[in-house]
Amino acid sequence: MDFALRNVLGLVCVILLLPALCTSQNTIAYSRATYYGSPDCYGTPTGACGFGEYGRTVYDGSVSGVSRLFRNGSGCGACYQVRCTNPQYCDENGAYVVVTDYGEGDNTDFILSPRAYSSLGRNPDASKGLFQYGVVEVEYRRVSCIYPGYNIVFKVTEHSKYPHYLAIVPLYIAGQNDIVAVDIWQEDYQGWRPMRRAYGAVWDAANPPTGELKLRFQVRGSAGIKWVQSTNSIPSYWKAGDVYDSNTQLD
Incomplete structure (x- = not known):
């Protein structure tokens, strides 16, 4: 069936409302995360995965570039739960992100979209504090991507x-x-x-x-x-x- 991609993109953003479903029992790993600039806080349509507009807006723009997790492209589309570890600022659920790009930062595994990075904070003021830090310590695990009602x-x-x-x-x-x-x-x-x-x-x-x-x-x-x-x-x-x-x- 041939259908317009924009219709699919408009509906998939509801996934952000279902974080409880996006869990797994994968081992937690530790790294660092930063963020990249974006005028609308979404992802970029020119990411290394080749996702185009999907890579800009999937998960309501809660996306990430990764370094070693890119795995020569086979890591594209993988979903992760990323949580910062500073108890003063960090939300216990953190951000749920989709890998849409390759990127290297300051010894980081994740370069998050601003929307994803802000989700690390426990409240808006805490998120502002994290943006001031620029780079934060994080723990992460791979989780299941869930697209209710959608085929590949x-x-x-x-x-x-x-x-x-x-x-x-x-x-x-x-x-x-x-x-x-x-x-x-x-x-x-x-x-x-x-x-x-x-x-x-x-x-x-x-x-x-x-x-x-x-x-x-x-x-x-x-x-x-x-x-x-x-x-x-x-x-x-x-x-x-x-x-x-x-x-x-x-x-």
Whole structure:
């Protein structure tokens, strides 16, 4: 099903209202966090993950660039609970963020959007104090991404050129799952053809097959590594910038 990405983005922001659902039993790790400048406090549509506008507004702009957690792009889309550790300023729940970019700071693992960074504070005055610090000690853990009512969708990037070059980015990956490979079905020799990780979460293929495009993706998560095939195909006459529903979700 082809539908406008902006409609999906407008609804997904409700996830911020469900922090209690976004928990896991993952081990807590320790690091540092800072923030980046943003005129509207949201994320950036030019992040290294290739998410575009989704990377600016997902989780109501509560997003982060990461360093070692980027993992050559396989860390894109992962969700974390990040809490600062100063009892004078810090909220016990902290911020729930989605990785949308790569960034390095002052020995930090997280470079948060201003919206996410302000969520670290226990109240508005405490948040102002944290902004004055600029860099704070944090504890964090990976948590499940939860997108109620949403399947995984494939956005055909604006750089795609029908029919000679196809680049896609999967969005709304639920749970604690990393997509580590994507294949496209090659009808003429009845086999799966690997797509290339172009950068971040973007996968591409030169001279893709004609006709409807069947995709499968290899997922690494708490249940190990497995292949998942999309129930829906990308239509024969795909268009750059369009978004297609996979009718598939992982959790």
